[in-house]
Amino acid sequence: MRQAIHVTVNGAEHGYEVEPRLLLVHFLRDVLGLTGTHIGCDTGQCGACTVLLDGRAVKSCMVLAVQADGAKISTVEGLATKGELHPIQQAFWEKHGLQCGFCTPGVMMATVCLLADNPTPTDEQIREQLEGNLCRCTGYQNIVAAVRTAGERMRASAAAPAGVPAQARAE
């Protein structure tokens, strides 16, 4: 039996009737067409499907869409504002925090969460908090450099960094 859900995704409200077994990642990709959230392993290991659910990083291949009823969701599509890259996107570009880019949306959403929790992480803390995101290309070195740079820029820019999803900031 289909069930009605209401969610706010990147600030826009949506109401749909979905099958209970529909996973949040499929809801985002197939129903809303937000294909920036990737599916890597599909078994909860790789983190490519990471989005923010009420400000917390989750693997959307392990959440049912019905479990997200009433929640605020942020995906990689919500990072840039008015055509301007989010500081995290900018830093990943400049520091070569990506190669093929497959893992990148998930890594960046995890980064939003980790920097909201701790704006001044050490490299070791960055590695710990990104443990759930696998990257086959970069060797992680440049990912850590990108996160560090993004953190520095977001601290330096005004108290409320532009473009960080509101619910992440409120955490």
Add this chain to the structure above:
Amino acid sequence: MYPAEFDYHAPTALADALHLLQGHDGTVKVLAGGQSLLPLMKLRLADASTLVDIGRIAELRGIREDGDAVVIGATTTYRDILDSAVVGRRVPLLVDTVRQIGDMQVRSRGTIGGSLAHADPGGDLPATILAVDAQMTAAGSGGTRTIAARDFFTGMLTTSLNEGEVLTSVRLPALDQARTGSAYLKHRHPASGYAVVGVAAIVRLAADGTCQEARVGVTGAGSQAMRAGGVESALQGKALDDATLADAASHAAEGLDLLSDPYASAEFRGHLAQVLTRRALAAAVARARGGPGA
């Protein structure tokens, strides 16, 4: 990948959840954080005709102090536990353990009750729950009962919860007492992150610095988590020098039905249990000497 079809209910009252768990034919399962159940259902290793999502039942979530104990609702997430100043101060061993579970995303969703009810042999929490002598509360159609940690885990992926019963809360005696220290150490599986072996140790010193009480829980090594009774009795009343700790730790794998897999043989697991027990005891003793709850 997606799970086979099921009906879904998300009651907001525990009584409604209990009713749903009785009132169906076929396989009716509780859904908490979904971090074990949903991957299993996607792989079709588990199936359910109906899922009763207990995540919207407010009374099952939260952390409160109750005299000399901290009571944690079953659907309280790992993340909630890490964010709790009360847990950090009163049961630092739990924070030490939860920090090492899975990854940031899994900790956002996974719950204390889900981990215990699932009773994965590589789960981290069972070692700690055993070492602190926690008490589980379960509710079913016949009412509510409490289960001591020692009686809770009954085998691989099995607990003493009955069909249709919901684990509602976990009561952990506080550890912030004089001359008491604790530590959780694990050997992480390099791919899954689960404990190949994990050891939780609590040491309470007498005024003269000898061991008044030691409690040790071991997970991962065997098909179910167990207290290491041989280690505990070998420490009772002893002066805690390195040789004594090493001697006591040599009993760590006694009575365990050691698991074996391509990553870690039974022999390696038995060895890890001893090494991690010695190290966890040494860390707990150092903290016990450092001050209350250190």
